Amino acid sequence: MTPMPMTQVPLLAVRGLTKRYGERVGCLDVGFDLWSGEVLGLVGESGSGKTSVLQCLAGRLEATAGCADFFQRDGTIVDILRLPEAPRRRLARTDWAMVQQNPRDGLRMGVTAGANVGERLMAVGERHYGRIRREALDWLGQVEIPQDRIDDLPGTFSGGMLQRLQIARCLVTRPRLVFMDEPTGALDVSVQARLLDLLRGLVADLGLSAIVVTHDLAVARLLAHRLLVMKDGEVIESGLTDQVLDDPQHPYTQLLVSSVLQP
């Protein structure tokens, strides 16, 4: 775990992000700064707009308005909402990663586990077979997949293993910004804890910045440093995760927190 540097420029500065689907609002005037090493949670019910925010930032949806200034490795700043296709793809390969709710959407099911991890490395220019295989083996170990499964197809993996494989595929290129869409949403409760703990450790050890969409407040508490609470497309409350969950200010957040069932 590396201490978070108190840098003066945020990794990502989002202002006025708006997405309309015709008359309907996806998200409206969303703004926040994400600093290096920070994990930001977007919480709210389904339909609150959190996925629209994530999809616009990840370049999977076109924003209607707003800007999102991303601080690149070379020190320059680009608005990722206005980026042409080619440089956006380059960033998506190198600096970003997206962990999908359903690991089958983030993996290639027709190639082996090792190839799923190695492919991302090849996409950033690695060509040496031995190094790629070593790195893939190392990552399988880090996500607690037995290394003798490296030549197996993902279709033979359990749901929890698939999600861990997707995480290895995402992190192998050391991205600086990771988008996560309900990363534990498709898993049984019994494997959620293991995945959450793994993600917590990796995020801290690699000093990653991440934006995590989740409707599960327990997941948000474990993973996120800060929260944005969304309702009807707008951010209605934001702050330190424990402050928002332990002393919610907005009526809707109070309702959300008090509605959680205790086992």
Next chain:
Amino acid sequence: MSESAPPAIRIRRLAKSFTLHNQGGVTLPVLRRLSLRVDAGECVVLTDPSGSGKSTLLRTIFGNYKPQGGEILVRHGDRLVDVVSAEPRQIMDLRRRTMWYVSQFLRVIPRVPAVAVVAEPLRALGVGRADAIERARAILGRLRIPERLWELSPVTFSGGEQQRVNVGRGFIAGHPILLLDEPTASLDAASRAIVVQLIREARESGTALLGTFHDADVRDMVATRVVSLAEAETEAA
């Protein structure tokens, strides 16, 4: 410490109430214009009966509760940070390097072994894994947690064991400010004595402590000053 040194914590006119929007919008005032200072090397003990807002005050200082007004100036390295108006990432930095809150209950993370839970504040400061684990083992031993439990998640620990893990985690990194919320509540006499010793050592090394202790004996053994919220609310700072 010279007289010109600013206090570790200086609170002025702090106001905290809770508005329950989904229960008829009722507002519960808890802290009203509260002023208090805590210096390095002091252990200030709050003496009010339960339900009067002691935990609320500790949590508000820690940035866990959001006050309506006033200021909470905390000495953070060579700067003063006002918790009331600070950005979340400033509070995160404050918690990493300056201020720790030992709550009554450990929030247990599934699968993380006790030794890693205790080592975490050191790891957050950049201490290497091996060194942090070694120091965590030392403090767990001192707190009389049986060694066979160190590699297990505290999920299944008894209340007293969890509390000791929480205390170990609170004292391991030598934060200059410690907020203690009933740290001895569910401990037996022997464990209580160890916590008292830890508090005294921290005090002597210049830590500023503010806490609540149910137990009058413990209070008498650790306190350098005793304050009630009622006094702190009338006193001009």
